[in-house]
Amino acid sequence: MRTPVVYPFSAVVGMDDMRLALLLNAVSPAVGGVLVRGEKGTAKSTAVRALAAVLPPVDVVPGCRFGCDPAVPDPACPDGPHPADGPAAQRPARLVELPVGASEDRLVGSLDIERALTEGVKSFEPGLLAAAHRGVLYVDEVNLLHDHLVDLLLDAAALGRAYVEREGVSVQHAARFLLVGTMNPEEGELRPQLLDRFGLTVEVAAPRDAGLRAEVVRRRFAADADPTGFEARWAAEERSLADRIAAARDLLPSVVLGDAALAQVTAVCAAFGVDGLRADIVTARAAIAHAAWSGRTDVTEDDVRVAARLALPHRRRRNPFDAPGLDEDTLEQALDDARPDPDDDPTPPEGRGPEDGAPTDDSPADGPSADSPSADDSSSDDGEGALPPRSGPQSGDGDPSPPTGKGDEQPDGDEEQPAGVAPERPAVAPDAAFRARRLEVPGIGAGVAGRRSKARSERGRVVGSTRPTGTVTRLHLVDTVVAAAPHQRERGRTGPGLRLARTDLRQAELEGREGNLVLFVLDASGSMGSRTRVAAVKGAVLSLLTDAYQRRDKVGLVTFRGAGAELALPPTWSVEAAAARLTDLPTGGRSPIAAGLLRAHETLRVERVRDPRRRPLLVVVTDGRATGERGTDHLAHAHRAAGLLHAAGTASVVVDCESGYVKLGLAHTLGMHLGGQTLRLEELGDLVQNVKAAA
Template identity: 65%
Template sequence: MIVTYPFSAVVGLDDLKLALVLNAVSPRVGGVLVRGEKGTAKSTIVRALAAQLPSVDVVPGCRFACDPVAPDPECPDGPHEPGSAAVTRPAALVELPVGASEDRLVGALDVERALTEGVKAFEPGLLAAAHRGVLYVDEVNLLHDHLVDLLLDAAALGTCYVERESVSVRHPARFLLVGTMNPEEGELRPQLLDRFGLTVEVKASRDPAERAEVVRRRLAFDADAESFAARWTAEESALVVRIARARARMPAVRLPDARLRQIATVCAAFEVDGLRADLVTANAAIAHAAWHGRDAVTTEDVRAAARLSLPHRRRRDPFDAPGLDESLLEELLERTSDDDDPDDPPGGGRRDGEPGPADDATEPPAPSANDSAGPPAPSADDGPGPQAAPASEDGAAAGRHEPSDGPDGQPRQAQGSGEPGSGQVAVAGVPYRVPLLEVPGLGEGVAGRRSRSRTPRGRATGARRPGGRVRDLHVVATVLAAAPHQVARGRGGPGLVLRADDLREVVREGREGNLVLFVVDASGSMAARRRMTAVKTAVLSLLLDAYQRRDKVGLVTFRGASAEVALPPTSSVEAGAARLRTLPTGGRTPLAAGLTRAAEVLRVERLRDPARRPLLVLVTDGRATAGGDVDRAADLLRGTASVVVDCESGPVRLGLAVRLASRLGARLVTLDSLTDLGSVVRDYRKAV
């Protein structure tokens, strides 16, 4: 028997616990997106809650977990008579793997049985299995966009619609949706972020005592899971009872007009798009009131709901991080709080954990993360972690000066510019739209929006024999393959006699995402005449383009005596923008080292992700004033789709970037030609 780590034994993570509990009380809240660094118990706590959800009664033999009291009249396994026999089972925990297909998610017709046996056999997907349980998606930001769309549509509607391959099926799909993600691997699109009801940012505590308690409990669980879980039986039982009571109380909880106006005022003041934020906040506030045993929503319920429902909806631009201005929230709540409202305690509510009407002896106590045999663990809020130093807003740090040109026409190096981090830091301007840079030929990579590719979704361009199970039947090609063999197979009726060898699937052409590796010259020559500001603006614009086209990105920089990988290939375009902000310039130009390092990065990435084709974007003026043979280094990159952004300016031009582009077989683009497109994508509130 597999023993799950107890929910009540998880140390800290109070916001995450509350968000999960609110969704357990009311699926209308819309799920939870858990953002956090690796190793922060995201998966552990989700599995722990699923194990504590109340059991459900289902119709025996129904693959869609119909409720015997009120079965779905359109259930594909029905019809079921209301009040029929029931089987009690634990709430399901279904995990959606990152590599799942659309068929696996929503279900599909068994094409081979339909053609060879004449049977319409529908195979339910994971959405059917998760009905009345928990659907857990680890690394949701790595799922294909169309799968995320299907998933969130089903979560919002409570119903899964399957319209494909001559089958039309509708079945209920109401579940607690939990997605986890590491922002380092890339962000979800803002419109997909908005579909998650609540979001929680999870970080490991920096308090040594709390970290020690986490390790102490985990070691105890790993040593004897059953004994450790037995110590938390009382707390876990209380949690199950309290969730069940809150669910029963939900229909009776009132949302007074004063609190509804408060919710609308808060959402409007934070300038969230649409009205989904208002609905989610209202549902979460009702669930919070039910969880605390109240019959009406109070200001405290609105506060708790807004803290969880609004941060991810405040993201205005692709490079913005989710967040919420707590002081503004408090100001809005205080301004709109109605002291005469009989449903509100004096002072406009209370904080969680303070004594209140729900904390009497008739209500099971909420399990505390700090109750254990060991010493109590401090709160996760006991002091902030280390803060990153703010980026300079003025283009250059105090005491740093832009190098001027020397007598030979070459720029003088900044003082100490031979050492990393000793150069000046330029500030990028407002990004603009750039031309489409694509990899030539036809790939077979991950679906995106950059280069031509064979993809599961797109326009049909042909047919082929399937390598395994048929996913997308090409009817005409299948019929044409079977037609010449009908006499030999003894066909005597109007129908075709088909064999498995006759089946053909559609070949579709769409667009793929690529690995865009930026190789940026950060030497002193790039800093001359404030050229680096234009370069950073161009790279930021290209990064924004990569974000919109669903690319992976990497960043190699070279200056001084060597080159470094400032950003290993990742789906987090935001991380690339962050590295760009602090990129210093100065020193000599080791162009060969930069090309060599880029070749090594691409070699390793081809082994890790062979289907994703690379696109090299080299940003340089072509000068090489430090070690290495540039021609030999360029030869390492031959055959790689490349673009050289020529940054040379001024009345006298040496044309070194032109020569380098010819050596690489690359497309040459001038910095001016990028800027001249000039159509601004967004009005950023401040320069990067």
């Protein structure tokens, strides 16, 4: 079996921002890591895996499982103590990959609770954080990683140490690594709080130039046909890159961040209104690393400019549906405002060149040159048909022209339209989002970790205990003592100590929250009322989408109008995509509720096969009026379709959007056939005044 050869970092085509961000972190891991966002097939994984090969080797204490530096060994190392200036061994810098489905014990390590309690032995098995110490920790699809694992990961990256606490037994060790995460925004976003913890973020996309794309294919074919020969072709460039990283690391302590450069850093961060001071610190560190990478000992305006472009875009998000970005005009204006006036001080400020902050040597200011192109990652990023990132909907009043009279409040005359023809209105922007109430799936689930419905999980409150079938990871101490107490005399206990056996141990059962599949079924027909009413309804659905984002749910969107129903968005983690579909959704025509419910039933049936542990929550947004071809009992059809969903055990909520002084209660009746809860639109949150104005 042929040993796989890592694709050379120098052979990556284009992707200059991504390569530069990775290299700056290689020079100074204190920058805080890199988050690479991009569509499928853009060489994200290829570049990250190639980076480890050009990192300088590290000296380690022989036999230490935690990679201690023999020059400065960790005094708290579980394999220690290690003598200072002891023997040393050299090994390459490691690339450690964290799987999306990893457990907490796999990440931070695990203690053998059974041996600790029954034998008094502290036995610790290192996790991936220990393996990544002084190397690279790579998380592919970091946006799909459980939130508590991301928290642990980023805490360790910030503190440089990993902590494991289990029932009074504590272990800690050094964990300093270059953290790299990659993600496809189509599959969902990271929470803004977690985004902020990554030092740098870059957006990548496949090149649009046909020549560059041809070069990607050419190099990929060459690497696949003769991996060893392809690696040898790029060996000289790889050695040169490794030497430059080592030289930049040596130069880093000598780089000076002058007052003028620091003023520009803080002026830029203030101009973009980022929260907190982490942005200022990260931008300053990245500017220092860029100066070292460029072979300078003074930070210049160009270093600040490059650092700001990498450190600030993801810190400007104000709500979950904002797209990261940086306005170049604002950046240049902030740099210009902070630039000292040469008339006031003829002496160039410390860290600035004679020409108003320009670099003072010929060292390149960017990463590897653009003619050092990259290949697509055919293993984990392969694919096509990706949607480009889209910004989320903005708050608005729905229509600059207010309703002019009673006629504007009436639904379209859909009964006069020929069968199957849906008179389409232009899309209406949603009203401002509000804080939505939590909708839950009844009962106790066992799905993936989240924040919506109750579930048995690895985190949460203790609700009981069981006999362990394998390794004890969550000890229920009280129940363990209760189980052991009756056997102390027969075990010969004479002193204060408690004698435990394997059969006494109890595993704690925890009740936490799970994420669900929230499938929205949205009535987009003309019966939903005026444009103002439609804007209020879209605002309510947008609020529920924001809630789903915060609760780490998977979402889908079914719409019905005119002649049938459409799966507008298949179930996905990308709540942003659902919000974009909602904003662009036109309305008008008849109300085929039965078609919408049947499409939802089929969608959920398929999802139960794909993701059986994730319980669904159906949210039907309608006024309950079923219309279509004449001579058909559309309400009866809708109720039969609702019965299918009820029989399948689907938890559901009907949001009643009926308006007007005379209300028929059709949505409530539909909710009864679904076996679910019915809520008025006003009961979802703080949209009462908007809805009353539209009614």
